[in-house]
Amino acid sequence: MTNIEVKTRVKQYQIKIMINSLHHLGTLVTKVWCARQVAVVTDTNVGPYYAKLVTDELTAAGFKVRVMTVPAGEESKSWSQVQSLINQLSAAHFSRSDGVLALGGGVVGDLAGFVASIYMRGIALIQVPTSLLAQVDSSVGGKTAIDLPTGKNLVGSFYQPDLVVIDPAILVTLPPRMLAEGYGEIVKCAALVGGDFWQSLHQITSVAAILPAAPDLIAASVAFKARVVMADEHEQGQRQLLNFGHTIGHAVELLADGQLMHGEAVAIGLVQVCRLFAAHGLAPTSLTSTLKARLMAVGLPTELPPIAPQAVVAVMQHDKKVHGAALTWVYLSAVGQPHLYPIAVKDLATWMGDLWSVS
Amino acid sequence: MTNIEVKTRVKQYQIKIMINSLHHLGTLVTKVWCARQVAVVTDTNVGPYYAKLVTDELTAAGFKVRVMTVPAGEESKSWSQVQSLINQLSAAHFSRSDGVLALGGGVVGDLAGFVASIYMRGIALIQVPTSLLAQVDSSVGGKTAIDLPTGKNLVGSFYQPDLVVIDPAILVTLPPRMLAEGYGEIVKCAALVGGDFWQSLHQITSVAAILPAAPDLIAASVAFKARVVMADEHEQGQRQLLNFGHTIGHAVELLADGQLMHGEAVAIGLVQVCRLFAAHGLAPTSLTSTLKARLMAVGLPTELPPIAPQAVVAVMQHDKKVHGAALTWVYLSAVGQPHLYPIAVKDLATWMGDLWSVS
Numbered sequence: 132m133t134n135i136e137v138k139t140r141v142k143q144y145q146i147k148i149m150i151n152s153l154h155h156l157g158t159l160v161t162k163v164w165c166a167r168q169v170a171v172v173t174d175t176n177v178g179p180y181y182a183k184l185v186t187d188e189l190t191a192a193g194f195k196v197r198v199m200t201v202p203a204g205e206e207s208k209s210w211s212q213v214q215s216l217i218n219q220l221s222a223a224h225f226s227r228s229d230g231v232l233a234l235g236g237g238v239v240g241d242l243a244g245f246v247a248s249i250y251m252r253g254i255a256l257i258q259v260p261t262s263l264l265a266q267v268d269s270s271v272g273g274k275t276a277i278d279l280p281t282g283k284n285l286v287g288s289f290y291q292p293d294l295v296v297i298d299p300a301i302l303v304t305l306p307p308r309m310l311a312e313g314y315g316e317i318v319k320c321a322a323l324v325g326g327d328f329w330q331s332l333h334q335i336t337s338v339a340a341i342l343p344a345a346p347d348l349i350a351a352s353v354a355f356k357a358r359v360v361m362a363d364e365h366e367q368g369q370r371q372l373l374n375f376g377h378t379i380g381h382a383v384e385l386l387a388d389g390q391l392m393h394g395e396a397v398a399i400g401l402v403q404v405c406r407l408f409a410a411h412g413l414a415p416t417s418l419t420s421t422l423k424a425r426l427m428a429v430g431l432p433t434e435l436p437p438i439a440p441q442a443v444v445a446v447m448q449h450d451k452k453v454h455g456a457a458l459t460w461v462y463l464s465a466v467g468q469p470h471l472y473p474i475a476v477k478d479l480a481t482w483m484g485d486l487w488s489v490s
Numbered sequence: 491m492t493n494i495e496v497k498t499r500v501k502q503y504q505i506k507i508m509i510n511s512l513h514h515l516g517t518l519v520t521k522v523w524c525a526r527q528v529a530v531v532t533d534t535n536v537g538p539y540y541a542k543l544v545t546d547e548l549t550a551a552g553f554k555v556r557v558m559t560v561p562a563g564e565e566s567k568s569w570s571q572v573q574s575l576i577n578q579l580s581a582a583h584f585s586r587s588d589g590v591l592a593l594g595g596g597v598v599g600d601l602a603g604f605v606a607s608i609y610m611r612g613i614a615l616i617q618v619p620t621s622l623l624a625q626v627d628s629s630v631g632g633k634t635a636i637d638l639p640t641g642k643n644l645v646g647s648f649y650q651p652d653l654v655v656i657d658p659a660i661l662v663t664l665p666p667r668m669l670a671e672g673y674g675e676i677v678k679c680a681a682l683v684g685g686d687f688w689q690s691l692h693q694i695t696s697v698a699a700i701l702p703a704a705p706d707l708i709a710a711s712v713a714f715k716a717r718v719v720m721a722d723e724h725e726q727g728q729r730q731l732l733n734f735g736h737t738i739g740h741a742v743e744l745l746a747d748g749q750l751m752h753g754e755a756v757a758i759g760l761v762q763v764c765r766l767f768a769a770h771g772l773a774p775t776s777l778t779s780t781l782k783a784r785l786m787a788v789g790l791p792t793e794l795p796p797i798a799p800q801a802v803v804a805v806m807q808h809d810k811k812v813h814g815a816a817l818t819w820v821y822l823s824a825v826g827q828p829h830l831y832p833i834a835v836k837d838l839a840t841w842m843g844d845l846w847s848v849s
Contacts, residue, residue: 140499214569221640224808249608252633252646274611281580287611288647449583 133350137357139273139291146271146295146357148350153259153298156185157192160232160257163293167255168195168229170220172243176203177235177261180304185234185259197223201242205389208242208277208284216246230255230293236262236309237269237393241287244275248290256292262305263313263345264394266297267320267352272360272370282449283381297353299345307338311429312394314341318425319376319401320352325467328355338429372469375461376401382446386438398431407483408462413472418463444480492709496716498632498650505630505654505716507709512618512657515544516551519591519616522652526614527554527588529579531602535562536594536620539663544593544618556582560601564748567601567636567643575605589614589652595621595668596628596752600646603634607649615651621664622672622704623753625656626679626711631719631732641808642740656712658704666697670788671753673700677784678735678760679711684826687714697788731828734820735760741805745797757790766842767821772831777822803839 132149147159160169169189173182178200186196199219201207220231231254233243240258247256260270276287302310314335321329328351335341341348356373363370380400384391391399402423408414423433450458457473464470474482491508506518519528528548532541537559545555558578560566579590590613592602599617606615619629635646661669673694680688687710694700700707715732722729739759743750750758761782767773782792809817816832823829833841 210569210573217638217645221638221644221808245608249604249645249647251644252635252648276611279576279580285580285610286576286608288608289611449580 133346135350135354135357137271137291138361142291142293144291144293144295146297146353148297148299148346148353150300150346151298152296153181153184153301154188156259156296157188157190157194159294159296160189160194161192163257164194164230164255166193166195168197168223168225170216170223170225170229170231170243171196171198171234172201172216172231172239172246173198173234174201174203174207174236174239177239181234181261181301185232189232201239203238205238205278205283207238210277212242213246213249213277216243217250220246220250225250225254227251227254230257232257232259234259234261235265236260237265240265240269241274241276241284244273244290244292245277245287248275248288253290256290258292258295260295260297261301263302263310263341263349264316265313266299266302266349267313268316268356270295270297271353271356272373282446283385297349299342299349302342302345307430308392310341311338311431312392314338314348314429315394315398315401315426315431317348317352318422319397320355322401322422322463322466323372323375323469324351324355325465329466332425335425336428341429371459371471372461374459375463375469376404378447378450378458378460379403379407379443381450382443383435383438385446386442387436391432391436395432398426399433399435402426402433403435404460404462408460408472411482414462414464418465421466440483441480444483447479447483448476492705494709494713494716496630496650497720501650501652503650503652503654505656505712507656507658507705507712509659509705510657511655512540512543512660513547515618515655516547516549516553518653518655519548519553520551522616523553523589523614525552525554527556527582527584529575529582529584529588529590529602530555530557530593531560531575531590531598531605532557532593533560533562533566533595533598536598540593540620540660544591548591560598562597564597564637564642566597569636571601572605572608572636575602576609579605579609584609584613586610586613589616591616591618593618593620594624595619596624599624599628600633600635600643603632603649603651604636604646607634607647612649615649617651617654619654619656620660622661622669622700622708623675624672625658625661625708626672627675627715629654629656630712630715631729641805642744656708658701658708661701661704666789667751669700670697670790671751673697673707673788674753674757674760674785674790676707676711677781678732678756679714681760681781681822681825682731682734682828683710683714684824688825691784694784695787700788730818730830731820733818734822734828735763737806737809737817737819738762738766738802740809741802742794742797744805745801746795750791750795754791757785757792758794761785761792762794763819763821767819767831770841773821773823777824780825799842800839803842806838806842807835 135146231247258270276284380397384396405419494505590606617629632650635643739756743755764778
């Protein structure tokens with residue numbers, strides 16, 4: 132088992148990465164929670180596979196479990212699901228001493244985390260991410276969120292869990308497309324870190340190669356992310372580096388209207404931001420092809436879909452990462468050498484124009 | 491001007507108490523905020539009096555102001571108002587670098603504070619409380635909330651403002667009933683603190699006597715509350731003392747269905763909790779009449795309205811202050827001598843029964 136310790140200003144907790152950890156969940160949870168009611172929030176995809184195992188584990192450990200299932204998919208990151216879950220907690224008389232366990236991918240983690248953060252001004256939370264993307268990404272850092280029609284993750288909170296349990300064994304039930312998606316996030320982390328982590332990706336020449344390497348790749352990604360988050364909990368400095376590939380990625384994801392998964396959009400964003408900064412002379416051209424090769428090895432998309440440049444720019448102007456009149460980009464001058472680069476919102480269209488002229 | 495410094499784990503800010511501080515709001519705000527968009531959230535009672543002054547002050551200081559008005563009254567602490575305000579912020583392209591200024595009583599402070607805490611995972615907040623109750627109570631401590639049909643303040647966050655500006659001069663526009671309500675909260679603080687603060691209340695023999703004493707009474711109450719909050723930001727220990735009178739108060743308020751103001755319900759709660767603990771031999775009987783005299787001097791109610799004991803108990807079982815199977819009460823063994831006292835939820839009905847038998 133890999134244990135990664137996260138210390139924030141308000142909380143200290145562990146991320147446990149272990150094959151079959153789900154089969155020891157009761158024991159793991161009793162180390163951080165005394166007996167209480169637990170709302171296991173899951174979705175219609177994950178629930179049928181693991182809700183019973185989790186319920187049995189927690190019940191055997193003395194917890195009173197109530198499973199709350201939301202429809203699978205990004206649409207559940209909505210006000211109506213927040214209200215529905217909160218009404219269920221209230222109807223079941225959940226008190227401040229009870230807890231929420233998020234069992235699912237990023238959507239469930241974001242939604243259940245947000246609900247836990249605002250019900251009675253915050254009740255205890257444990258994250259059990261079940262997708263590769265959620266295991267390497269959204270379960271670490273305390274970000275919770277729901278979407279608005281005007282953009283993703285526009286409402287949410289920073290809220291740290293008491294424990295994160297990651298079981299790489301359950302990735303076998305993931306469709307290949309979702310494995311590849313999560314791997315895109317691992318490529319992002321490795322490109323930011325460089326060194327051995329980056330070198331280790333050369334063994335991943337297909338989606339099938341991800342599974343056996345998953346425990347190590349997850350541990351390396353999570354350890355990196357935990358380091359960054361500890362240094363900058365509220366995303367005012369270094370943590371912005373984690374947005375590498377997300378500026379274009381978020382916009383492309385929104386405009387693709389459900390046709391691209393988050394990790395796929397980020398894969399496109401990673402390659403395109405490298406290309407953009409290469410066009411501006413701030414990054415070597417070779418970096419674009421290097422990154423592209425790693426992502427294409429598992430079949431991830433790297434080229435922009437046919438969308439109007441103006442539409443991408445318009446979406447970016449509404450990005451949460453806009454601070455005042457500037458949008459802060461992340462680029463690499465080499466693998467392992469990330470930098471922040473603010474661009475005035477009014478100059479975005481001109482600056483981005485180069486992207487379409489060179490691609 | 492009285493300056494009270496509040497230091498929490500995540501933020502340090504000042505509470506400024508000064509006659510006519512609203513006329514210097516621009517200058518005060520520029521000390522904590524650089525130029526940005528500001529959403530002034532107010533309600534249909536307060537807006538007509540002060541929204542223009544606040545807008546002029548902020549505009550002259552270089553801020554871009556947008557006034558957002560909600561209907562006056564507790565009903566605005568609702569999901570629909572949260573969504574409406576967030577949609578307005580999003581439509582106006584508010585970014586993480588912009589801010590919310592809450593201009594109003596407790597409802598506006600709770601609602602606008604909650605919105606500020608979740609929009610883009612938290613944007614800057616300034617509290618300008620305009621009712622006496624909000625000035626002494628809800629603007630200090632970082633509690634934000636909305637209500638659910640099942641209870642008050644069941645959804646919310648702990649979110650600290652960058653600044654709190656209190657102008658006792660604007661209390662002249664308050665109806666006497668609201669002045670008395672806020673004074674009830676001052677009596678609560680003074681009873682917890684004791685000493686000179688408590689003694690100073692003997693000069694308040696009518697509602698009219700509140701206004702000239704307001705700056706000192708507010709300063710003493712806020713200083714006390716700030717001390718407690720600094721020691722226990724997330725209400726796990728000492729901060730629970732501030733719930734003195736609220737256990738019965740909240741239940742009575744809910745059951746009175748809008749007929750009692752919050753401070754009136756708390757006044758009843760203060761006297762009844764003293765009576766209850768006296769009946770159980772934990773407090774002197776004289777304390778009940780002492781407290782009652784201070785509250786009745788300004789016409790506050792102190793006796794239970796005709797409601798069924800079972801109803802009060804049923805509501806209490808759903809109180810946020812229920813931890814596991816116990817509800818933690820606050821009682822005084824003497825003025826200035828508060829204590830916490832947990833009672834098992836299953837014993838509440840029996841324990842409370844004494845209240846009706848002795849009153």
